Amino acid sequence: MKKYLVVIEETGSGYTAYSPDLPGCVVSGWTRSEVEKKLGHALAFQLQSLRQCGEVLPEPHSYPSYIELP
Numbered sequence: 001m002k003k004y005l006v007v008i009e010e011t012g013s014g015y016t017a018y019s020p021d022l023p024g025c026v027v028s029g030w031t032r033s034e035v036e037k038k039l040g041h042a043l044a045f046q047l048q049s050l051r052q053c054g055e056v057l058p059e060p061h062s063y064p065s066y067i068e069l070p
Contacts, residue, residue: 004019005021019043
């Protein structure tokens, strides 16, 4: 099982989410919970499509970090 980093951003009208490790897979929704579920389905679909096309699945390579500023 692989773990992919996801980024969830609050917008003026809800939330968006994406994974830097799987470009082009972006979802939006009204709540954080909604975008987490949608992105989980979208990422699974994208990985399944890559497998079916015989492509190599991208390895997770992103990680979280925070920089504290005064």
